[in-house]
Amino acid sequence: MKLNTKTRYGLRTMLEIALHSGERGILQKDIATSQNLSVKYLDQIISELKSANLIRTISGKKSGYKLTREAKEICIYDIYLAFNPPLHLVNCLNEQECTLNNSCASQNFWCTLNAEIISKLQTKTLADIVIDHKKLTNQIMFYI
Amino acid sequence: MKLNTKTRYGLRTMLEIALHSGERGILQKDIATSQNLSVKYLDQIISELKSANLIRTISGKKSGYKLTREAKEICIYDIYLAFNPPLHLVNCLNEQECTLNNSCASQNFWCTLNAEIISKLQTKTLADIVIDHKKLTNQIMFYI
DNA sequence: TTGTTATCCTATTGGATTAATGGGATACAA
């Protein structure tokens, strides 16, 4: 069970774009530089994020990317889905043994776990990640 | 993100063995039959469960397999580990970009999720699965 | 207009992993 790199890079890319959303956007090549990714590989990632309707190109004097909606309206599962089919740890439907009644307790466990993971991915939003990031980089002052 | 078939079959195999642990054990070929698996493939699964010290062979008149310890002392993560390296959705250590401070918020999220999944796998025991199974097959009476 | 730069889009490659099969050695009971 591993996360593929596109999903991982994709989240970081979304964070980068979110951090520049107040401005005129951020260039693909600047993302590549700051995230230490090849422009070509980022190409695909950006393309898939656009297909998923999570970001859009700003054209004009200096083009760039922006979020299509507020960061708090984008959950991590949205980003996950840009690079993966819906999460199915096990795919009961394709399994002929699902008709065997003694396998159901096992399958049920995996299905429950599956639902719990999806729930976690849906609860956390990009806005949360932005806040976490700002805390880590001390961009927020804490008043006690 | 998918679970491999060995882990899935492995849990079902462990359930089957747990259900026969009170008796003299269950034969590999009988597991194969009831779980609809090829004997050869089950061969590997049994072998890995033994290497993980989760089951042992009972030799004697009729050999068979039994759990090495009580079902409530075996968690699903134990079974998972018989077929997989420790769960790492992302492997921060191998990533040179982990030194980039702006990537940490993303990595932290995946690491937290990782820990939560492991926790779920550790909390559920084989005994729980046995109970679930018996409920599903109506082998337990409910007195209101 | 022409050159440059960035984005967009598709194809491909090498590598790793996985699911499953196969062959044959060993243990052991009838």
Next chain:
DNA sequence: TTGTATCCCATTAATCCAATAGGATAACAA
């Protein structure tokens, strides 16, 4: 000693993944 089941190791075909590459298009600057 023969049959059956387990044990152990090698192999294959398929799939998936990460990353690179080529080239088309579009915007803009000089």
